[in-house]
Amino acid sequence: MPRYWLFKSEPECFSYEALERAPQRRTGWDGIRNYQARNFLRDDVKYGDGVIYYHSNAEPPGIAGIAVVVEESHPDPTQFDPKQDHYDPKSDPNAPTWVQVSVEAVAPVTPEVGLPAMRKNPKLEGLELLRTGSRLSVHPVSPEHWREMLKMAGFTEDPHAKWLEKHGLDTAAKPAVSKPPVSKSPASKSTAKAAISSAKPASAKKPVKSSTKALAKAGVSKANVKTSGRSKPANKKGDGGH
DNA sequence: GCCAACGTTGGC
DNA sequence: GCCAACGTTGGC
Secondary structure (H helix, E strand, O other): OOOOEEEEEEEHHHHHHHHHHHHHHHHOOOOOOHHHHHHHHHHHHHOOOOEEEOOOOOOOOEEEEEEEEEEEEEEOOHHHHOOOOOOOOOOEEEEOEEEEEEEEEEEEEEEEEEHHHHHHHHHHHHOHOOOOOOOOOOOEEEEHHHHHHHHHHHOOHHHHHHHHHHHOOOOOOOOOOOOOOOOOOOOOOOOHHHHHHHHHOOOOOOOOOOHHHHHHHOOOHHHHHOOOOOOOOOOOOOOOOO
């Protein structure tokens, strides 16, 4: 039951700065079209979870900010819109294939923590992002790795923990198995639940993550973005090397 | 169910 | 721009 995540976004598509400028500093994390990432969003990403906002396909790639989950899994509207790059005609509106969560900006990381520095840090060993061949755009982060990344970012206090406090949520670091509170004031049940139901939908409209989507909106020809070469068999080693 | 072809991600 | 390492598709 992770409480921390790393979300990737191409800054050309939707940067951390763009999130800070968004209405309510929020956005729906749409455009996820990978089942493993979707399952995390659908089943495990919860209100109040901390998010490392990572810029992929950037120069340089790295951590650009800290965010927090403010709305749990709900259908990703872009899957039903034929004009969207991430339109999925096979998705049944009565049983949507793809979901999104909503996140809110918490704090920028300036300067960014670059990927090379992360790779050099032995304390980040085991981080999914750093695994060779990893492409998972949403994945859990251990509390140890979370703290180490914040440290590299120069934080002396955890801005996410402060956000939780400010919103009346439990900030106590919990073990995987939470122990029942030693009986106290009776009715002082967890406040998190109530907070969840009060989570409001974030603004609906914004560019899609992890893709070239936003460029179209910005009037940039998609052709400029990437010419996925590879029209030929290429080498026998590269593809499907199982 | 296998696997070749093909499309995508994302670092470099 | 190159290409490794994926994930998906579809013929069989």
